[in-house]
């Protein structure tokens with residue numbers, strides 16, 4: 001995907017860490033603390049370009065249709081939402 005091109009969909013996952021970091025939410029432009037509950041969004045699953053955002057801001061963007069998740073996008077293409085893209089962060093620890 002070319003730089004500056006708007007992604008068709010975003011990978012979204014819940015985040016929250018104990019790092020003493022602050023991030024700027026790309027939706028509202030306000031700061032958010034790493035320790036607060038928030039979400040990570042990555043354009044088309046590109047985790048190297050992930051951004052930290054307020055969960056409420058992402059929910060609002062999804063509600064108005066400006067942020068599609070992979071499932072949203074697949075559904076819009078008439079595809080089944082079941083097949084999951086393998087993302088690095090989806091790796092689970094070998095506990096089973």
Ligand SMILES: [Zn+2]
Nearest residue numbers: 025028054057
């Ligand atoms: Zn925000």
